[in-house]
Amino acid sequence: MTTDHDSDRQVVVQLDGVHKEYGDLKALDGVSLEIRAGEAVAVMGPSGCGKSTLLNMVAGLDRPSAGTVRVNGHDLGGLNETGLALFRRRQVGMIFQFFNLLDDLPALDNVALAAQLTGTPAKQARHRALELFEELGIADRRNTYPAALSGGERQRVAVARALMNRPALLLADEPTGALDSRSGEQVMDLLIDLNQIGQTLLIVTHDPKLAHRCASRLVEFADGRVARESALERQL
C-alpha cells in the first residue's frame, strides 16, 4: 500500500513471489512486498509466521527457495557469498534483539569494526564511530566493554554499528524485545529520529506500540504470507 507521494520515491526493497522452505516447513509462501526510500515499515505477526525469515531474506542472511529479492537495485539471488557480504557491508545495517556485540571489544571498537571491514583506516573509523556515539548520547561509554553496558546502551551501540557505513536500509529485529520500558522508549525515539532524516526502516516486532510509534506502514504476516497491509499514523 503506497500513496502517490510515495510512488515517486525509489524502491529500496522489492520481494517478488518469495518462498522459503525448511524441510517440510513453509516459512515464506509467495511473499511479494515493496518498500520505498524513507519508509518505515513494521512487520508483525504471531511467532513462527515468517517475520524473521523475511528479514533474513532482505538482509541477505539467508536465500529464498524461490522468488526474487532486490534491495537497492541488487538482485540478491545473483550474488555469491562474498557478494552478499559486500552487499551487507554497504547496503544494510542490522539491529538485533540481543544486540550481538563482540564481548572482547570496547563499545567504540565494536562500531568502528564495521567500517574497518570495508578497509577504512582504524583512526578514521574510530572518528566516525565517535561522531555516532555523540549523536546517540553514549560518547562517555565509548571505552566500556559490552558486558558493563546497560541494555539500552548496548542497543544504541548496535544502532551506531548498523549506521556506521551509511546503509540504504536499516533492519531491526525486535529491537526493544530485550529492553526495559525506559530503554525501549529511548530506542524507539532513536528510530523515529533516523526515519525523519530519511533513513529507510524495516522493523520486525511483536510490540504494537513500537510499530505504531515508529512505522508509517504495517505489514501483518500469517502462515508465511502477507495477511494485511495498512498505513499507520505515527503516535507520538
Add this chain to the structure above:
Amino acid sequence: MSAVWRASRAAVKRRRLQTVVIGLVVFCSTATVLLALGLLDAVSNPFDRAFEKQRGAHQVVLFDAAKVSAGQLAETAGRPGVAAAAGPFDQATARLEKSPPGVGSGAFRVVGRADPAGPVDRPELRDGRWATATGEIVLNEDGDLVRPELLGSKVQLVDGPELTVVGVYSSMSSSADAWVTPEQMAALHPTARQMLYRFDAAGSAEQLESGLASATAGLPAEARTAARSSASLEEAFSGTAKAYLPFMTVFGVLALLVSVLIVANVVSGAVVSGFRHIGVLKALGFTPNQVVGVYLTMVSLPAVIGAVLGTVLGAALAQPVLRVAFQGVMRGTAVVEVSPWVYLVCLLGLPALVAVAALLPALRAHRLSAAQAISAGSAPRSGRGLRVQRALGGTRLPRAVSLGLGQPFARPARTALTVAAILLGVTTVTLTTGLTSTMVQYADSGKRDGGASLDIRVGRAAFEQTEPKLTDRQMEALLRSLPGVERVSAQAISQVKLAGYQQSSAGFFLRGDQDPGDIRQIVEGRPATGAGELVASPTFLSQHGLAVGDRVTLELEGRRTTATVVGKSIDGDARFFFSTWATLLELEPSAGAAYYDVRLKPGADVQAYVDAVRAAEPGLYPGVVDDGNLAADTVVSFASVFTVLLTVVAALGVFNTVLLNTRERRRDLGMLKSIGMTPRQVTVMFVTSMAVLGLLAGLVGIPLGMVAHRVLVDNVGSVDFPAVMKDVWHLPELSLLALAGVVIAVLGAYVPARSAARLTIAKVLHTE
C-alpha cells in the same frame, strides 16, 4: 537407560565432529606412543630376556690349565658374591681343516661338556641333540634360520679327529663355538679350563669386574688368561641398534610429549567448551557427579575406540619396524618383539590420560553453580586478552588479520597447549630434517665412487671351496685386466695383538687402488698410505685409549712392528683396524689377499664381469656389495614415520582448537558476517589466529630442534660425525623450516576455518 548415559549419548551424537577428532587424536597418539615405547623396549630387552632364560654367564673366564687345577677352580664357586658357577670345563682352541659351509673359520673354541644343563649357561636346543659319544660335536649357531643340512655333516680339525655334527644349540653366553663330550675333549689335548659365573650383583661393568675379582681371588697369578663379561656380549648384541638408539629415544620422548599435550588440549577443550551445556544439565537437576560422569563418558567413548584401533595400528607397524631395526644384529635365541606391558600402557594409559584431562575441567564445572556454568560457557573473556584485542584494533593491519591475531589471547591456557604442541611438532620436523641430512651424508660417505662394487673372495678348501690356481699377484692382475674395471684393491685380514692388550684385534690390510670414498670416511687425520700406519674407528680408539698420532706395537705369530694411528674413521667396529699391505708384510711376509674389492666403471656390465672372473679363475668367488648404510636407512625411515605421525597429530590438535574456537564464537561469527565480513575474511581471521601461533612455535622450535640435533649427533658413541655432516643448517633450509610451524598450523586450521566461513548466519543468530 540412566540419565547420565542418555545425556552422554546425546552429547556424543550432537558433537559428532569433536567426537571424531578426539577419537582420531587418540588413535594417532596411541600408535605413535606404542611405536616409541616398543622401540625403546625392544632395543634394550630381548638380550636380557633370552640371557636370563638361559641363566647366562655374567663372566666366561678362561684359565691356563698348567697353572691352576680343576679342584682349585671348583672351589671358586663358593666365593663371596658368586651366585652360581659352572665348570671347570676343558677347552681347546682348534683350527678347522674342513667344515660345513657357513661354520666359522680360523680359531674355533671347543669345550667339553657332558650336557647343556647346569646352574649357569644352558644352551638352547635348535636342532638335533647333545653330544653323548666320542666322534660327535655340537655347534653353537646364532641367527633365525635352522639349517637341517648341518646335522650329519663333518668337521675336520687340523691334526685332530673328524667329528660328526649331531646337534645345533645356541648359547647367549657365547661360551663356545662347539661342544664335545669330556671324553672327546681329552683327545683334543686341552690347554685351558673354562669357568662360568653368575654374580649376586651384575648390574654394571664395575659390579661384573668386582664379581670376577672376588671369584678368582687367591688363584695363582697369571692363571687367568681371558674373561668376557655379559656387558660386552650385550654390547655386541645391540651394537648396531645402539648406533641409532639415541635417535630412537628422542623420537620416542617427542612423540610421547606431543601426544600427551594434544590429547590433553583436545579433551580439556571439549569439556571447557561444554560449560554452557553443563550449566543446562545442572539446571535440569543433574547432580555435580552426574555431570562429571556425562563428560567423562562423552570423551572416554571415542578415546577407548581410538586407543584400541591405535594399538592395533601400532602393533601392525611395530613388527616391520623392529625387523628393519634389528636387521643384521646377532640375535642368538633372543626374540625381538614388543613387550606386553607396552600394549597394556597404550590400551589403558591413553584412555586414562583422556579421563584425567577431562576430569580437571569437569571438576571445575563440578564446583560451579548452574548459572555460573552457563555464563562461563558464553562468558566474555577479561584482562590481557581484551587489551590485546583493543591494541590490535588500532593497527594498520586488515581487520580480519588483527582480529585473528587477538583470538589466541582470549583462551591463554588453550593457546599455550596448542603452541606447545606445534612447537614440539616444529622441533621434531627440524630435528628429523637435520638428522636425515646428516644421515644421508653419512650414508653417502660410505658409498664408493663409480659403478657397482664387487667383493671377490679367494676360495678356501676349509670351506669346501675350490682353491685358486693363480697366485695372489696374478689374481689381482687378472681382475685388473677384465673389461669394465675401474679400481682393484686387495685385502687380508689377520688377528693381530696390540702389545699391552689382552684381546686381539682384526687387522684389515689393504693394497692397490685407494677409493676416494676412503678419504670421506676419515673424520680426523688421513687414510693409512705407508708402512706402519693405521686407521681405526672411534670405538676402537676409545676402548684402546688411543688417539690420532699415537704409536702402537702390533704382534702376529712372534713378529712385531710399530704403527702410528694416522686417522680416525667416522664409524666402525670396535674390534677392527685398517692398515696397509706394507705393514702386513712386516708381520707376515708371505701374506696373500683373502679377498679383492673391485669397483667397476659406471654403467659397466656387472654380470659380464662376474662371469668373466668365474671363467678365468674358478677359485675366485665374486659377490655384489650393497653400499647401503643400515643405520642411516633406519634413522631416515624412522624420522619419516615419526614426522608424519607427529605432524598429523599436531595438525589435528590445531584443527580441534579452531573447531572449539569456531563453536564458541558462532554468535560473534554470525554477527561479523551480518555486518559484512566475507567468507574469505572469516577464513583469514581463523587461519591467522593459528598461523601466528605456528610462527611463534617455529621461531622457538627451530633453535630447539637444532640444539637437539647437535646434542644427538655429538652423543652417538659409535659414530664420530665430522663437522661437515653436523653443519646441515643453511639459510634456505632454515627459511623453509620457519614456515614449518605455520604450515602445520594452517593445515590444521584451514578446514574448520572454511567451515566457519560457510556458517549460515541466520541459523546461528537464530539459535543464539
